[in-house]
Amino acid sequence: MTLPIRIGVQLQPQHAPDYGQIRDAVRRCEDMGVDVAFNWDHFFPLYGDPDGAHFECWTMLAAWAEQTSRIEFGALVTCNSYRNPDLLADMARTVDHISGGRLILGIGSGWKEKDYDEYGYDFGTAGSRLDDLAAALPRIRARLEKLNPAPTRHIPILIGGQGEKKTLRLVAEYADIWHGFTDRSTYPGKAEVLDRHCAAAERSPAAIERSSGVPEGSVEDMLAEADALVDLGVTLLTTGVNGPDYDLSAAQALVEWRDRRLNG
Template sequence: MARLDFGLQIEPQYGFSYEGIRGIAAEAEGLGFESLWVSDHFFMTPESVDTSCLECWTTLSALARDTRRLRLGAMVASQSYRNPALVAKMAATVDNISGGRLNFGVGAGWKDVEYAAYGYPFPSPDTRIRQLNDSLEIAKRMWTLGRATYEGKYYSVKDALCAPKPVQKPHPPIWVGGTGSFTLKIATRHAEAINFAWTIPTPRFKEKLDEFRGYCEARGRDYAGIRKSAGLMITMAENETALKAMLRRREANKDTPYAQYLGKQQPNLVGTTKQVAARIKEYTALGVDHFILRFHFGEEIEGMRLFTEKVKPHL
């Protein structure tokens, strides 16, 4: 198994300023986190009129200049929010600005209210996943060929140029996010890593990994050669007393727009630092070697420090 490492997820839709994100990134670098990931959304909810939501790719471009070691990526970029050839060009640019630190995280897209608000078509899940396949075919050609041509059912390019090429060769690692069967099959064709997030318990996680292994075998792809990543939403304190106090504070704020939105995605790790370490070991026993951690909004630095000091040494 590849070495165990940890990343941090940032959700700009919750209201982060760029200064806040930059400060969190600096702390993550100092604590030895391997990666920082940014979600790809335009707003949190239709009611979030006054809640800031920085755009994903421009945020990554800024972080590429403001960090030195962290690997950077979207978790995940929604493939149908932007023309795929343009995304490939943008990704190559970010890889150059960062000196070869881009992880190309991509998925089919899911947040229908954003599609409707921005005037984008929102086809069926199967169609969106087939579009994802076309997008990745185009990206790989643009990153590796002098002139890229691809005729797909949904997206096409003809003699498309992309210079400079990405720093990473043959191209930035492709991270596919999702758990659906069709998505897993696409991952066997294109991905260097796959991420499962955010609320999957370990028994279900094992089922999906077994399913993915079967698809790899059917395609002749080395299952062990694809990194397995878990996105974990963590509510954590050093001891039971502190944890109960934290949960009481959450309950008192349950009517805020952020809490109501988050209520649709309950944390999959709630406990003391010792309990969280034990739960993470359940995932590593399944072959997971990368974890993308998501802490409560506004508690990222505190959470990273506690994790680094009290959880990581026991893994």
Template structure:
């Protein structure tokens, strides 16, 4: 099996902060390449009013608690924060970590977050246009900050073939979408086409995919589909035995 990068998403729902902190310390000690959370205000499944923690505050703690893995949000909702502010937050968290932060961003989709926190939900095309407008502003602000955040990698999440994947080709260092492998293979090919159209080397973009624990032992299907970086989703109580097994596959 080809070597690949390994990540884990520790979802900040239905848990205590102590559990999250213990889990990312354990993942870091295991030697994962990346650790992620997500950017929502309420659980996405299970009890809709269960415990939940805010994304970027959690990332600040993760930056201080870990030593080796890169980390970020999979992914930040673009319209929850001003683009310049988001860039400054990412740069600051990157400084806390000693240069390990990744700024993951997407257009947003979870309507309850918008409604409860007073954001304009709008339409999917409007949110995509907002992402298109925000990405150059984010990159410009990262470069302008003192100390600079120009080296903070950007991940764009999503699989829209007309807009999102073109934005990935233009701005991203990493890209994330979901399975099954046939879906990932198709989206990956479209992204490569966009890179060729705009004159960018497709190999410059790390191709990440989120998988479940039931896919750990069949991960080669994603590698054959073009994935270079496999991210395992994990929920409390954060049993990381499947993650350790995924790492074994990556190192075999």
């Protein structure tokens, strides 16, 4: 089965001193036909003023669940370290119900040391954080199966990362969507590694939707990269936008490109 091309927008929750600016951007994404709206799970801006305005991830997702009616949404990605995995599963189930079944549970092992230090989490090592993610994923799955009421649907799990030994093995075992932070040059090699992990896990690689960001810059370069990625098998393409203005011109170009491909 060939998956449809989908367009995502990461509304980076930074440098917007008024939450209304983010609320408006989500509305505009839904109105223009974007398929998935993402935020991210950090406590401080990732670029620009490091102590600039910033909002928290999951309380925002609950607001998006009430505000929207069609668009899917989630974090790109939740940091596993910041919440007990059983609690995270319950949060996801609750937001799933609020939205009527439109949440994507994006998750990764975490990497931003300032977030850990400022909020009192143990940063550990890249390896220990991946081990923690490996321990959390079966707990999330098990808790989702126990909750009453149950989720409205199988909540898709998106795993972000491209580490060949651990991350892609977890993708093969648990993910419905893989966001590899790859481009047209790096995607094929990582996809081959994922295919091998899928074989070991006795799972079809076709069961995992492939997701990638597209570069900032000219519309021509962005769409050329999108064409190349789709030809390689990527079907969810996401552009990032920053506050406070949340310029969605690149997203509009991607939506129009998607529609031309689907109708051509």
